[in-house]
Amino acid sequence: MIGIIGGYGEVGHHACLTLQQYGIGPLKIGGRNPEKGKAKQSDLLPGAIWEKVDVEDDESLAGFIAGCDLILNCAAPSHRYSRRIAKICLQHHVNMVDAGIDNNYESDPLDTGDHTIVYAAGATPGFSGLFPIWLGRQFHKVHSLLSYYGTSGQISTAGAEDYLEGALHPNHAPRAAWRNGIVPNVLSRKSGITLPFFPGEITLFPLFDDETHLVAQRLELDNGEWYAAVEGEKSIAALDSASFEYKTNPKAMIEKLCFAVEMDTLGRSPYFIIMVQLTGESEGEEKVKTAVYEIGQIIPFCGKIAAIIVKAVLEGKVKPGLHHTASIEDVGYVMDHLEKTDSTHSIQIIDHSIEELSFEEEGTL
Structure with a gap:
């Protein structure tokens, strides 16, 4: 049973x-x-x-x-x-x-x-940690990781509460990267960014929590950077106020985030995208691979x-x-x-860096 x-x-x-x-x-x-x-x-x-x-x-x-x-x-x-x-x-x-x-x-x-x-048997955390580890099997040794994930679609009040609890939890190291260990306050938010496979302009928020720490240890990384990609001005403004407002009035902050996401995603197709770049060694050569996993409904x-x-x-x-x-x-x-499974998704593994893919995408425009 x-x-x-x-x-x-x-x-x-x-x-x-x-x-x-x-x-x-x-x-x-x-x-x-x-x-x-x-x-x-x-x-x-x-x-x-x-x-x-x-x-x-x-x-x-x-x-x-x-x-x-x-x-x-x-x-x-x-x-x-x-x-x-x-x-x-x-x-x-x-x-x-x-x-x-x-x-x-x-x-x-x-x-x-x-x-x-x-x-954590879900998309993120969960799959967002498994995916880079799966890609790492194509290397003899992984040196560095660069990861972006983003999702668009309405969020439930329970989902918003869990998101805020996770984002504001003490295990979420502020603006941290992995440099043979956790190094806080070395990364910064990046606004007005365009990335391959992500629709439109996004804002990148540095992300480091228990899952990213686990991935860094499993892959034995020298360097690692993780970012959450957020689109929509109202969602970004809501997240900016979350650290104070969630402590003083959690219910109002949850409602504010849900409304902001609803407004920002109105008329847009939902998606979940994770893009991971690994550099390392394979068969005695330095290699770089970028893997992208895309689905419609999270x-x-x-x-x-x-x-x-x-x-x-x-x-x-x-x-x-x-x-x-x-x-x-x-x-x-x-x-x-x-x-x-019968889920509609696409997965790509490309022998280029994200930076190279960005140049290629700009060239096609």
Whole structure:
């Protein structure tokens, strides 16, 4: 029995559909109003069991979790519920995959014993960490990394809350880069930038958190820089005020960010893009490769990632312990399964630097 908490939300629903395609089940879909989910989705998930579960109530969670072989948590905002649900899973000796993240797992990890908990099983964090590690397999030694990711589309209030919690968490080193270790305050915001594959002008915000730290260590980097690409003046203005306003009035700040994103993305096609450049050695030669992964809808993609990680845990691909998705050893397993899903995406690997691609793009104009 696979229990999916928040299973009729958007991410959870797409995870359930993918699990069903894999023949994994039976599926027990939980939420505060399961009849509502059943009325909308039972035709697509005919074999599912629908059961009430309240993520604010430990007894309700325990009753739902007991008897399951694995729990997939898609309840949001995850910073409120991830650790709580994980603890109850461990009390009942049940493995767990979490589409979200508790931002304190690195500084205050859980003792999982012989059980497995994988968190950040989504697009970012999650896939954004796996993708450069997958590209790094094409090198004998990686020296440097340059990464950009951006997404466009409406954001839910829970998603905005999780985003702000992550961006403002102490583990988010300000303007940091990797120089054989974390070096804060060396990077700066860049405005009015155009990049290959990204539509229009963007503003680049330096990004360094637990995931980027993990990637730097796994690739044994000498140098690494990560940036979040943000388009839209209202979204940028909202983020500029977030560090103060979120502390004083979190609800208002969440609403402000959601409205800003909605206004900035009005009439635009949604996307999620991650572009990674690696330089290093391969077959005795210095090489540079740029990989680009593009999808249209980020929510279905998050659900598919979560389902693939569930499958990996069930098949013993992940050893017992508390794991960030970007720490999974068999990166090829995840990428191979993504290629076999029905998601609309494109992936390119190019033997040129991002700077060279920028010149080429300007030349074609």
